[in-house]
Amino acid sequence: MTDYYETIGNIKERAEACRACPCAQSRSQVVLYRGTLEPRILFVGQSPGSKEDEMGVPFVGPAGALLEEALITCRIDSFGIINIINCFPPNNKYRDEFGVACRPFLLDKLRIFAPAAKYLVMLGRDAQEAIRIVQTQQPQLLSHLNFHHIIHPAAVLRNRSWQSKWDEGWKHLKERIDDSS
């Protein structure tokens, strides 16, 4: 347990000192992780929003509320949530180069939180793409995981016609979890 806190503390220190992309100027603080220490399901989102930037915790804004609702409905209590970048991006707009700059941190977070997990759930296309690249570069790191993709909750909030896609993604995830338990 001590190692865990030391490792997270070390990542936090390095992220706070990081100036590798323009998000260093737009962030108030770094946002790393939320969840249990050894999550069964690891969710990967895109970037912290303004609420996350204020609180220093992933998925605590409106998109987080939608995610929370789905977690409760599906009775998922062993979960962890990370983003592919650690900092609130300028104008709240993610760009691929931020993901490239932050990839060493994504790898660090995956090294800590993925080993105990059984499922890795990518929220949205940017997370899907980032994980695809990690799989190419470090095939062993995630080889034990089952992968699942769900539309990003922020996309559902922007366009309510995607609600059914969101519901469908969670339904399939629940079926997979139930089948394997």
Ligand code: SF4
């Ligand atoms: S988003 Fe990542 S790469 Fe960019 S400044 Fe923050 S920690 Fe550094």
